[in-house]
Every structure is written in C-alpha cells, then in structure tokens.
Amino acid sequence: MSNASRRNFLTRAGALAAAGAVGAVKSASAAAGPERTIKLPDAIPTALGMPAKPAAFPMRGGQVFAKVCKDEGLAALFCCPGNYDVINSICDEGIPCYGGRTEGAMCAAADGFIRVTGEIAATSGTEGPGFTNMIMNIAAANAARTPLLVLASNKRISEDDTEMGIQTAFQQPTTEGMRKYGKRLIDPARLYEYSSYAFRALKTGVPRPVHLDFPGEVYGKTFKDSSELKFYYDTARVHTDAKPHPDPKRIERLATMIQKSQRPIIVASTGVFYSRAWDALKKVAEKADIAVVESGCSRGHFSDAHRLSASTSPSALHSADLVIFVGQYCMPNVGEYAFSADAQYVRIDPDAGDIGRNMPIDLGIVSCEKAALEALSFAIGSQRREAWVAELAAAREKFEGENDTYYKTALGYTDAIHPAVMARQLSDFLYRGDLAKEQTTVVAGGYGIARYMRRFLRAYRPGQLCNGAYQYGAIGPDLGYSFGVAAAVQMGVGPQAAYKGHPIVGITGDAGFAYSGMELETMAKYRMPVVMIVYNNNAWGIPNYAGKAAHMYLFQENLRYDKMAEALGGRGEYVTQPEEFMPALKRAYQIAAKDRVPVLINCQGKKEFWQRGNSPGFLGKTEPGCMAYDH
Amino acid sequence: MKLGPRQAAGIQSGDKSPHSKMPAAIDAVNAVLENYARRGVFTSFVREGSRFRFTWLWNRPFELRFDARQRALVFPAILPKPADIEKEARRFLRSCAAEDRPVHRRIDPERMAVSFTKQKGALTLVCRVRGGDYEHAVRTAINLVNEMFVLFLNTEHPRYLMEQFERPED
Ligand SMILES: Cc1ncc(C[n+]2csc(CCOP(=O)(O)OP(=O)(O)O)c2C)c(N)n1
Numbered sequence: 001m002s003n004a005s006r007r008n009f010l011t012r013a014g015a016l017a018a019a020g021a022v023g024a025v026k027s028a029s030a031a032a033g034p035e036r037t038i039k040l041p042d043a044i045p046t047a048l049g050m051p052a053k054p055a056a057f058p059m060r061g062g063q064v065f066a067k068v069c070k071d072e073g074l075a076a077l078f079c080c081p082g083n084y085d086v087i088n089s090i091c092d093e094g095i096p097c098y099g100g101r102t103e104g105a106m107c108a109a110a111d112g113f114i115r116v117t118g119e120i121a122a123t124s125g126t127e128g129p130g131f132t133n134m135i136m137n138i139a140a141a142n143a144a145r146t147p148l149l150v151l152a153s154n155k156r157i158s159e160d161d162t163e164m165g166i167q168t169a170f171q172q173p174t175t176e177g178m179r180k181y182g183k184r185l186i187d188p189a190r191l192y193e194y195s196s197y198a199f200r201a202l203k204t205g206v207p208r209p210v211h212l213d214f215p216g217e218v219y220g221k222t223f224k225d226s227s228e229l230k231f232y233y234d235t236a237r238v239h240t241d242a243k244p245h246p247d248p249k250r251i252e253r254l255a256t257m258i259q260k261s262q263r264p265i266i267v268a269s270t271g272v273f274y275s276r277a278w279d280a281l282k283k284v285a286e287k288a289d290i291a292v293v294e295s296g297c298s299r300g301h302f303s304d305a306h307r308l309s310a311s312t313s314p315s316a317l318h319s320a321d322l323v324i325f326v327g328q329y330c331m332p333n334v335g336e337y338a339f340s341a342d343a344q345y346v347r348i349d350p351d352a353g354d355i356g357r358n359m360p361i362d363l364g365i366v367s368c369e370k371a372a373l374e375a376l377s378f379a380i381g382s383q384r385r386e387a388w389v390a391e392l393a394a395a396r397e398k399f400e401g402e403n404d405t406y407y408k409t410a411l412g413y414t415d416a417i418h419p420a421v422m423a424r425q426l427s428d429f430l431y432r433g434d435l436a437k438e439q440t441t442v443v444a445g446g447y448g449i450a451r452y453m454r455r456f457l458r459a460y461r462p463g464q465l466c467n468g469a470y471q472y473g474a475i476g477p478d479l480g481y482s483f484g485v486a487a488a489v490q491m492g493v494g495p496q497a498a499y500k501g502h503p504i505v506g507i508t509g510d511a512g513f514a515y516s517g518m519e520l521e522t523m524a525k526y527r528m529p530v531v532m533i534v535y536n537n538n539a540w541g542i543p544n545y546a547g548k549a550a551h552m553y554l555f556q557e558n559l560r561y562d563k564m565a566e567a568l569g570g571r572g573e574y575v576t577q578p579e580e581f582m583p584a585l586k587r588a589y590q591i592a593a594k595d596r597v598p599v600l601i602n603c604q605g606k607k608e609f610w611q612r613g614n615s616p617g618f619l620g621k622t623e624p625g626c627m628a629y630d631h
Numbered sequence: 632m633k634l635g636p637r638q639a640a641g642i643q644s645g646d647k648s649p650h651s652k653m654p655a656a657i658d659a660v661n662a663v664l665e666n667y668a669r670r671g672v673f674t675s676f677v678r679e680g681s682r683f684r685f686t687w688l689w690n691r692p693f694e695l696r697f698d699a700r701q702r703a704l705v706f707p708a709i710l711p712k713p714a715d716i717e718k719e720a721r722r723f724l725r726s727c728a729a730e731d732r733p734v735h736r737r738i739d740p741e742r743m744a745v746s747f748t749k750q751k752g753a754l755t756l757v758c759r760v761r762g763g764d765y766e767h768a769v770r771t772a773i774n775l776v777n778e779m780f781v782l783f784l785n786t787e788h789p790r791y792l793m794e795q796f797e798r799p800e801d
Contacts, residue, residue, distance in 0.1 A: 262735075314786065318778050319733055334672060335688030338781040341672050341773045360671025391733050542800060612715070612790070620789035622782060 038569045044525065052094025057226065061191055061219040062089040064229065068195040070095060071235045072203075074149065075119035075493055078109040078484060082126020083153035085219040090122070098487060098526060100480075103130045105516040107137040108480025109487070111146050115298045116441055116463035116485050117494035118274050120202050122149035128169030131213070135174065136474050138209055142178040143472035144297040145270050145329040147207035149198065150175070156216040157186060171213040180208035188221035193231040196238035203239065205350045206329050207274060243275075243368035244350055246375050250365045254324070254346055255379040257363065258288055261322035261344075263388045265310060267337075267624050270296040271327015271349065271369040278302065278462050280373035281326070287377060289385040291392055293317065295328060295624035295631055297470040300459030300495075304626070305437075312458075313395035314338065314622035319388075324348065327369040330471050331358040332631045338622050348372045403455055406616040411578055416606040419449050419535060420616060421578045423456035426533070429585050430505070431458055439502055441489050443468055445478030446509040448610055449535035451619040453507050454627050462495040463488075468508070471630055476515025479532065482506030483519050486528040503529035503592040510536040513561055520598050524569030529592035531585070532570075532600045534561045539607040543618070558604065565600035576604040657681060659765035660697050660704070667773065688780050691796065695772075702760045704772045708753035709779075711795050716788050720754060721747060723783045727775060738775065743768050745775065 054070070055063035062085030069077075070093040077090050077097045091097040100106040103125035110123040125131050131152040141148045154171055155164075162168075172182050181201035183194050198210045226232045258264050268281055278301040285292050285308045292302040293310040304311050317338040324346045325331075331354070344362040347355045348369060355364035365372055403424065410420035431437040438460045444453050445468025459465040466485055468478045485504050492500025513534050523530050538557040539545065545553055562572025571591055573584040581603065588599035610618045621627040664683050668676035673685040673693075681697040696705045710720055724745055728738040738745060742762050747754040756776065760768040784792050792798040 315782065318774075318782055319736060333690065334674070335690075335781055338778075338785070341667060341777045342770060618790060620784075620786045620792075622786045627786075 038524075040525065040569075053092045054094070055089060055092060058222055058224050060085055060089070061188055061214070061221045061223070062086040063092075064191050064223060065195055065214070065219070066090040066093045066095075068192060068199070068235070069093065069122065069149075072195075072199045073120070074122055075117065076110070076113055076121045076484075076487060076491075077124060078106040078113070078121065078487075079103070079124035079151075080106055080126070080130055082130040083124045083151060083214065083219075086151055086153065086214060087124050096487070096491060098483070098522070100483065100522040101518040102516070103133040104135075104137050105477065105480035105483070105519045105522075107134040107148070107150070108140070108477030108516065109484035109519070110148055111137060111141040111144065111477070112443060112466055112481030112484030113488045113493075114141075114146050114148060114484075115144065115466045115481070117488045117496060118276060118463070119494055120147050120149060120199075121484070122151055124151040127153050127155055127167035129167060131169060131171055132174065135178075137477050137480065138175060138211070139178045140470075140472040140474045140477060141209050143330065144470050145207055146209065146297075147202040147274070148209040149202060150179070150209050150211040152211075152213050153219060154184065154213040154215050158217065172211070175209070175211045178209065179211045180206075182211040184213045185215065185218040188218050188223075189228060189230050191218060191221075192229045196231065196235070199235070200239045203241075206271070206354070243371050244366060246348070246365050246367035246372045248375070248379075250363060251372070251375045251379045253363060254365065254376060255381070257322055257344065257346065258290065258324075258380055259383065262385065263291070263320050263391070264288070264322040264324065265291040265293060265317070265320040266324045266326055267328055268292050268294050268302050268326055269328040269330075269624075270298075271329060272296075272301045272373075273298055273327075273462060275327065275368055275370040276462075277326075277370035277373050280370055280377060282306075283377040284373050284380065288380045288383040289389060290324075291316070291320065291388065293624045294459070294626075295628050296330070297467050298463055298465060299467070299626070300464035301462045303460045304458040305460055307389055308392065310392055310395075311625045312399050313392045314625055314627065315398055316392050316395035317622065317625070319391060322346070325359075326373065328631070329354075330631045332623065333358045334360075336631060337624055399455075406452070406455075406619075409616055413609075414577060416609075417575055417578050417581055417603050418609060419452035419605065422449070422533065422535065422581055422603055423452040425582045426453070426505070426507075426585065427456040427458065429582065429589070431460075438464065439499055440464075441485055441496060441499065441502075441504045442466070443478060443482045443485050443504070443506040445469060445481065445507050446512055446535055446541075447475055448537075448541040448618055449507060449509050450629065451621060451627070454621075454629070455619070457626070461498075467628070468512075469629060473629070475509070475512045478506060478508035478512050479516035479519040479523075482530055482532060483522055483528065486523065486530050487526070490528060503531055503589055505531045505533065507533045507535070509541055510534060510538070510555065510559070510561070511540045517561070517564060518568070520565050520570050520600065521568040523598035527596035528598060529596050530598040531588045531592050532565070532598055534600060534602050535605055536561060536602055537605040537607045537609065541610060543607065543610040545607055545611070554607070560602065562600050562602035565598065570598040570600060571595075573599065573601045574604065575601060656702070656763075656765050657697050657699065660695075660769050663766050663769040664695065664773075688777070689796070689798065693776075701757075702763075704758040704760065704768060706756040706758075706772075706776060708750065709756045709776065710747075710754040712752060713754045713791075716784075716791050717747075717754065719787065720779075720783075723779060724756075727778075736774075736778075738771060743771055745772075 066089035080103045107123040110121040113121045201210050291310040318340050323343045326348045346363040347361050348365045352366040406420040407424040410418035430440050443466045489496045540553045562574045565572040575581050575584045592599050667673045673687050675686040677684050683695045687693045744759040758772040
C-alpha cells in the first residue's frame, strides 16, 4: 500500500473513532430491565487509530511474511481470527485489515474489493475449520479470475497425520482446481522465496487465487537476521513488471480485418479491467467506430453512456461480423454468446495456451490487453460506421422499451413489490436523480432478482458495478462482496478514488442473505455506509413450490431481515408495496451517508412472481452485456 | 464457399427436372455446412445422404434435412413440446422478415420462405429456397436457428430451455 493510501486509512480510522464516540444504537428489542444498547467498544476505534508498527529483525515468520505483503503492495486483508501470527503482523505493518464474522464472507469481501479496485487483497482463516469455511468463495474467486491471496495457518509439520489436538486438514489438495498456485510452506528459510512465487502468480498473466498455508514451524520460527532467509532481496529482484507485447504482424492483420468489417465489436472483459486498459480501449473504439460490449465480474471499463456501447443493445449483437475478445478469461462456448454463426473471432489474451478454447478463432494475439489495444490504436485507420452506430442505438432503445413494459406491468401488482419495480426505481435513484450517475458503486447479487437488476443497472466508469454471482453462480456471498466493495470505496482505492466515502448499494435474495447476513454486523462495526437491498420472496428462487418436495424450497413468510439489521447495529426498512420503495431507498441512502451505518431494505415480494402466468415472470438473459450472469 | 458458375446456372435455369440439378444443390448445402464444421462453429458433422447431423449450440445435436423435391432446408422437431411458446415462436419467425429489421438480418421473401409445421407435437422449421442460391439459403437458415436459440429463447423463454434442452436451472 502506498503511503498516501495508508494516510487515507488512518484518516478513516480517525473518523471511525469519532463515530464510535457517538455511535451507540438503541436495540430494537430492548427487554424490560436496565436498557442495553448496541455499542461500539472504545477498543475498536482506539485500535484502528493506532499507528503502524513495522517489524524489524529479529522477526517471526508471520512478520517476515507481512513485510513481503507490505512491499508487494497488498491493499487489504479480510479475515476472521486464526492464523494469528500472520494476521496480526499484517495489521502491524499498517495494511488495512478487517475482521468479520465468517471466513467465507471475508473471503468474498476480499474478492469484491479486488473486483472493483484491481488491487490484490488477502483473506485469512484458521487451520482446518476457518480455511474450509472459505471454500465456496475461493472457488467463486477462481471462476471470476480474481487475484486473491488465500492464507491459512495449518498445525505443525511435526504433527502431520497424527490427529494430535484439533483442526487437522490437508489444505493444498482441497484447493486443487480452484487456484493458480498453492504451497504448504515447509522450510522456514524459504518463506521469502515462496512468498515471491505467490506474488509472481498474482501479478502476472491471467489472475486466479493463490493459496499459502503456514505450519507452526514456519510462522512461529524466529529469524535473527536476514542470513537465515534465502532469496531475501528487494521485491524488484524477484519479479518483473514487464508485460507481453503483441506481434506487430498480427496487429496489422487485425487492423485489416477491422477495416474490412462492417460491424465490428470488442468484447471487453476481465483482462481489460485488470490491465487498466480503459483509455486505450476507448481510443481504439472511437477511432474506427467499433462497438464495445462488456463481460466479466465487474463493469464500467467502457461507459454504458457511450454511443458505441453495446452493453445495453442485446438485439444488435447478432449483427456483428467481427468479434474481438479482449481479456475474456472465462470463455463461453458456442451458443452462450449471442453472436451470429458467421461472425469471425479474434482473441487477445496474455495466455497463448487458452486461445482457441471453446470458441473457434480466426486470429489469436498473445499480449497484455493494454499493450495490444495501444498498438491497435496506432495500427487502425479512422473509420466511420454510421449505420452500425444507428443499429446499436435502435437496439438500445428497443431494450429500454422492453424494460419499460416490464416496469409498467409490474406496477400492477400491489400485494407485494415486484423486482421490476425495485430495479427501475433503483436505477432512477442512482442515475436520474440527485446523485451523479458515476457516483455509486453497486454489487448486483441474487439470482432471480439479478435477472431484473442487471437489466436496469448501469456502469459509467471502471469498477462501478460488481456482479455478485458470476460464472460459479454461488448464491450467498453478496454481503461479503458488499463489505469488500464498501471498504474499497471508503478508502478510495484505485478507480474508486474519485468516489471515496460515498455509500454503496448491495443487492441479494432472501436465500442468499442467509449465507453472509451476519456481515451486517461487520459493516456496522466498521461504520460502512451500505444500502443493502434484500429481495424477500419467502423462498429459494427455484419455483418448485408444489408437490411433496415443496417444503424444501419454502421459508416462513414475511421474515424480517430489516429487524435483523437493526439487531446487529444497522438500520432497517420494510417495504411491502410498490409506492413504498422509493421513499425507503431515499431514507436508507441518507441515513447510510449521514450516520455511516448499513441500512437494509427488506423488500417483500412473493414467490409466485417466478411462476408461470405471472408476467413478466422469471427472465432469461442475453450475453455478453449488462444481463450477463455466466461469463 | 461460392458455387461455381456451371452449378449456379444449373440451379437457376428453371429446369423442372429435380434430378438434373439437385446433386449440385445438395453439394452446395453440404459445402456450406461442412465449412461451419471446419471453422469450429459445429464441433462435429456428418452427412448421411440428404440428412446432416452436427453438434452445435451448447454442444447439442442438431439435424438438417435437405428436401430436394420441395427445395427446402428442414430442421425436424427443432422445438419439441412448444405449448407455452408456440405463439411467440411463430411471432419471432414473422419478425425475421419484418421491415424494421436491419437489412443484413432480414429474411428476403424473394429468396427464402420460412414457416413452422407441427408434427407429432413438435415444431419443424421449414425454409423453402426461392431463386436457387443455396449458399445464401443455408447461411440464412443457420443464422435464423442461431438467433432463435441464443437471442429469442435464451432471453424470453429460459424455462422452456431448461425443460426441453437441459439448460442449467441455476
Ligand atoms: C450455494 C448455492 N446453493 C444453491 C444454489 C442453487 N440455486 C441457484 S439460484 C437458487 C435460488 C436462490 O434464491 P434467492 O437467493 O432467494 O434468489 P432470488 O431468486 O430470490 O433472487 C438456488 C437454490 C446455488 N447456486 N448456490
């Protein structure tokens, strides 16, 4: 972390200390007897306000590792207690750290943080139990190609296979298939060396999680001085920031293909975001009137407001005659993207070994995405394609028209709030009201609710939208993602810098809420301004609501997630009718901004909305673009 | 693939005897389909007389038959059990020839007529070729089916895809 961002963190900690002094929240269900209020103990702001305490030799293993993390610019740690030597040392180094309620949700928090900042973050848990609690969300991060550093303590090598004490687990086999690199550290002298392996994997090529587990012999070893550590160099000596550049002949060939094409389109995916290639992308698109559609787990690297954006023009995708995938790490199969059977395909990717997987290619270019787009911006000639631009605009208008129809139909339901009403009014509030449309970072989670929300949510700048479920399709990490995204915005990390301190919005379903709902307490503890919208349809969103199995899909009705938020130190709103949503949203946003607390809006829907005959019903999706859920 | 001048002339000559021109027509159909396989759009391809079978969208098997007598490209039972979506599917088909569609995606009634016929409770897509440009006809038919699945059904009828095409529910 840079000195500047460290200063920001301390400023935030100071603000938190102040908030703590006045931040007691009255319990919603105060029983008779002496009144108890939810209170932030002084120890929390005090701890957060303490200066960093970087370690010096003699150091323990945990401290040595924390120093590597500091030197490598680790942007944040999200964890639960366990792996104590490591997490305490990382905290002492002055890296922003957050302690939550479950390792799984904290793992998702780190993932969410990375998805909207492009910076590396870590998650940590204790040995067997804490580590295995993270598994679903490590797998989700892997599918999303997130450079997530997974840390866990792991007993002692001397006790391997003995079941001595508790918590024995063989960690590395567990993450096989869901990580880019993993290592159980064995030889304490090689701690620094293997840390470099980890950061090399995180910072180069196509990112995915890296998993290190620390036996007691490693984190607890005391090093007198650097002579006891191998490869103990400056980090600049152990990896390079050089990027692969494209073959000029292939760039020329692509320029010719673009010149001959009538309706070219760039699919700007995850690699565009991680290589921070948004300016180069815009330059290329504008120079030759190339349409751009986004895919991936975060959106905004090409503004939805741009005349060349196809992210909200789904019906135009089938017209493209040349499709250029840039940084499309999670590759669709034929039929998953809505392009025609005659489209030509080009792939620009840092990993030669992946080019040609799933989709046939007419041209492959091995390169860092940014380097390729920069080279292309010089190689292509200026071209205007008025007819193509007009087709994109007409498709956009058609899409908005469909959304409008859904909204109007949904307003006809008055016994519950329909997802189309929530989605449309949320978008009115975020993009067509008093707020600057670029301001609010949003986590679009949930399942059925996501089908509506993603049609209406927009992204106007990099990292503005984090898609919750993406590729792995895990229901549940949304409050974890929201916490990590809130932390990123509160600190103003990376592309969030200009929006530092603003409230964020998170969306989830009622089934999803259960997996990470306790993190409302973590949001309240760290005074995170989060408006958390829960679509409560009294059921898992899979409409299997009749027959003998129905009880396995249904919940008790009218559950009060809003009261849970209040009971955990946040605030709650309960919305049961369409006209109540917008006022509740406005109140929630204001309270979140002013009091720096999470506010949960419990939106009472009904399960029948997903069943046949209840138009507009459960929606499908077209990919790539704003509706994308899979790739 | 482009038809050679001799073949193209043969098809468009107005000769009413099917036997004299159909080998050229079916070869043209075969060549275009085979090219999709060569490009990797189809991941497998086999010709059995006038019947073509290929693996295509979502790695599923597809079938196209060339009916020489009717000069038609036929996708048998392409939409099984269409009860809930039949009306909408017919509307989609009509929309493909509508004036408000971009011209590069519009079905030109001078060159092809498309319709659904119902057989054994399933919808069969019939594309009748007019004018004899079989290369254009196969491309148009393939893209019509492509669009029917990846845009129309995917976006508007996800439940139907889950039930009839084993698309994942979640
Ligand atoms: C962890 C996990 N469990 C189960 C599933 C299967 N699944 C996918 S969506 C879904 C229903 C989700 O319901 P809810 O979170 O209420 O979302 P809604 O449809 O109401 O938006 C289920 C069970 C999954 N994808 N992930």
